[in-house]
Amino acid sequence: MKKNNKIKNNKKITAELHGNISIEPKKKISVSQPKDGGVRLAAKQGKLKVIPLGGLHEIGKNITAFEYGNEIIIVDCGVAFPEDDMLGVDLVIPDFTYLVKNKDKIKGIVFTHGHEDHIGSVPYFLKQVNVPLYGTKLTIGLIENKLKEHNILTTTDRHCVDAGDTVKLGSNFKVEFIRTNHSIADSCALAIYTPAGTVVHSGDFKVDYTPIHGEMIDLQRFAEIGRSGVMLFMCESTNVELKGYTMSEKTIGIVFEEIFEESEDQRIMIATFSSNIDRIQQIINSAVKHKRKVAVMGRSMTNVVNTACELGYLKVPEGVMIDINEMRSYIDKELVLIMTGSQGETMSALSRIANGEHKTVEVKPTDKIIISASPIPGNEKSVYRVINDLLKRGADVIYDGLRDIHVSGHARQEEIKLLHALLKPKYFVPVHGEYKHLITHKNLAVELGMNKKNIFVMGIGDVLEINKDSARINGYVHAGQVLVDGLGVGDVGNIVLRDRRHLAQDGLMIVVVSMEKESGAVLSGPDIISRGFVYVRESEELIKEARDVVKDALEQCGERDASEWSYVKTLIKDTLKDYLWRKTKRSPMILPIIMEIN
């Protein structure tokens, strides 16, 4: 590992725009920069620890810690959405134990882009550890919306950068933001320069030669960094199973234009991801061309559109946007409604319109509705339900598969190969994917000529110790998931979920008996209450018999005082369980309750 001081000689402009950090503006890192990015070596033989705390073996809650010496930086801090069996859970966030324990080392969080699975956990983290945040303007703007909701905006240190900028974090890390393309504007990959070597993290990306907002992915910079030597490449794997290239976002605009032309007299409604500002821009472009007004519906859509307009990511000519309450002043052919609900989310604008519960919009047979998204795995049935409901109201519905009205924001195989080819890293860690994606990505890298031994398929909590000469998984830190339910963070776990699943499966039966404390004499009951088990009215006989079964059991066991009540409870439970299984082949949760009377 050769130390190279050239960077010190660069005319380095430290922009003190944002508090006490230094941001080097665009293009100020020389191509001939050293392999370690010019950072002073804290320890010549030091190793970098790479510790993913989320985003591996799952799609969601992306977060990775990079630790060198006494310093840690974090890349992204996202949420995941609950699995089907996490009943009642609202959000899943990473387990921050390791970071909280090492909070004094943390120099900041660097964000690749503003999607929920990369920024959604920030408020939960900041409530435990207050560190500065770094990201491009839109990313920070979207994070600020969250900080406001959680009332921690004013106490949080935020720093906006542009693609091309480099930020210094602590004495060991410099992070350069490299422009990429994705389904949200202002997305970046990161080059992380450390004394141990350079890491490139792809963020989420695609290669879009004709992007809507901003420029195409900075392939030249990837090549430059590649030329100067990349120790480790961490690359997203979402679409690695798919052959070929992902189409340009621009292709969707062309189809929108066709549809607008075909639908001259119709009211047009379009549901898409609220964060896909480029998609929204293209809808607005068509609306302007066809002299239509645009109304935006759904809380997250309104939030994102407002933020994007304020920050200049969305260009809307004066007078085009109207409030949904102004819609009645316009006839159908003068309107486009943009809304949430492309994933069939129950409470979204589109779902409520589809089931006739929206307070301002009613579907008409003359409406044209476009669902500009494809269902995320697991959402298929909800999306289809919405489509069916809209069609039943007579509307024309265009959904994925019928027309080319959606492209992914993630690179397919050929684009992924391109980044590998430009960077030519020594080591490789596939990230952002289920295990099957990571394995497919590993196989792809091997096909490109990488040595299998230099590829690490990691799990969360694994610690990769790495420098330019060697790399190995060395140890494990605490990592996992924390469930958020309502205001509760972490108070719902396996036992609670197991109970919810049991209750969901077969319902519950409660048996209450009042017993005299000393004698164990039954003073009242047994009474039986059931919920979610059977229609009580039609199963009176069953409930009555169940009560008799318990009564018999109590009589047979004789009077037992308070010291033996756990025995009595078990007896009630077992007797009833057997009886109900025999009669119904079901196992409701049985809760025996003894009320103790003095």
Added chain:
Amino acid sequence: MKKNNKIKNNKKITAELHGNISIEPKKKISVSQPKDGGVRLAAKQGKLKVIPLGGLHEIGKNITAFEYGNEIIIVDCGVAFPEDDMLGVDLVIPDFTYLVKNKDKIKGIVFTHGHEDHIGSVPYFLKQVNVPLYGTKLTIGLIENKLKEHNILTTTDRHCVDAGDTVKLGSNFKVEFIRTNHSIADSCALAIYTPAGTVVHSGDFKVDYTPIHGEMIDLQRFAEIGRSGVMLFMCESTNVELKGYTMSEKTIGIVFEEIFEESEDQRIMIATFSSNIDRIQQIINSAVKHKRKVAVMGRSMTNVVNTACELGYLKVPEGVMIDINEMRSYIDKELVLIMTGSQGETMSALSRIANGEHKTVEVKPTDKIIISASPIPGNEKSVYRVINDLLKRGADVIYDGLRDIHVSGHARQEEIKLLHALLKPKYFVPVHGEYKHLITHKNLAVELGMNKKNIFVMGIGDVLEINKDSARINGYVHAGQVLVDGLGVGDVGNIVLRDRRHLAQDGLMIVVVSMEKESGAVLSGPDIISRGFVYVRESEELIKEARDVVKDALEQCGERDASEWSYVKTLIKDTLKDYLWRKTKRSPMILPIIMEIN
């Protein structure tokens, strides 16, 4: 409607093979047959009623009644699988109310093929109405397995037919079985000849010019029947959204062969649909060629393979099949395991192997595992979980998308167009699909030149009254779904499911108080028990406070005797609900219980 007596002059051979029905053997219906199939007209101006009781606006529980005069025949009698929000429900069957009410009219059930969504409800129906069953050999064989399970085999009248045969049901119906291709052998479309005209029901089909078992779909017969005049075509719509043709089943065999060759030293496991006997035949063919033994795993796979072998649909050379307990006598390269679990079903062989819970098979890194199926919408996440688990055990896993190891059994647009073109029906009813499929199919028929007015997008319970001159939806009969949970048929409904959903979402909190009947004095409690709400150990404070809140409320309302206990219960419920929402933003089910002590 012209009466034509030619058929009476045919040399009609009535085969009295199967009880008292007459089956006309293959090819005995003349091409020049009359448009009404030669059935004596019961009423010259009569109309046929077509009443779908399942299978529309859904994929599953296919069943249609055809009623003419005093006679009804039924086509198919399937189950559906529960939706995600039908918690704890095992199966969904059609509501048979209309048929039970008209049971004396029913002449029999005719089956198109042996898939669950076409035969699965038979035992439930037969327990209410005992009627004869008609189907091809494999279909009846699979039905017989069900009848055995339900102990009604001996009391049920079954009739096997061959493709090409015609059965007479009552005095108004003749049903001809027309050979088709599908993902289960022995599938048929039906030509239903009635005094009102001829109906063709496609069943489930694809056009496979190179099928594995038996011959290709009898396109000539479709053409003949089309030529002689089809009043109504009812055609399946499963894949109507997909352009082009579905590939031949044979293409899969070629890929299997490649994989077997590449995997010379590996143990091969293949999961697929148990009913796809042609797929299983191709696996066996490759196994035989590569001198491997075949073991079959999973209850439904074993059942179907046994039935198919007995009936000659599966050709397995002597000595190829082994019991799973014999596997240890063979080395990896001598084995192929065929199993259930291609949809990620929790209790299936593949799932248990994937999570290490199978009692005989343990995955090794040298195993090659093929999942020869694509996930049915809604099953994606379960299937991916299984794939991930298998990969984590180091196995090579080949799944849909990586190689061409699955084709659908359902026709795509070009095949569907072909049947329309051969039949040229006067009226058309799209069947077997969600609403979006039916609408897409309607649009496709319009593109083919059909008059929109002659196409009926029906819902279940709708009554289509039709003859050659006119058709209209005229009335509605009771139709719907009945939920099967354990032994209970219909004892779980909306209220029970609503309770299960509530319990699943936020759990439950029980408040028990013992009160003196006359005075209303609190003798014991309030006690609080919660399940599925929060970790009790970590939320002791919350539970204690909740108890205090209830206690305060009880004290403030003063002593109330038994006559006012519903008031007391409501008070407890409301007080606690407010408190918990404020503290946790959750709404568990609250059950106040008052134990009355004399």
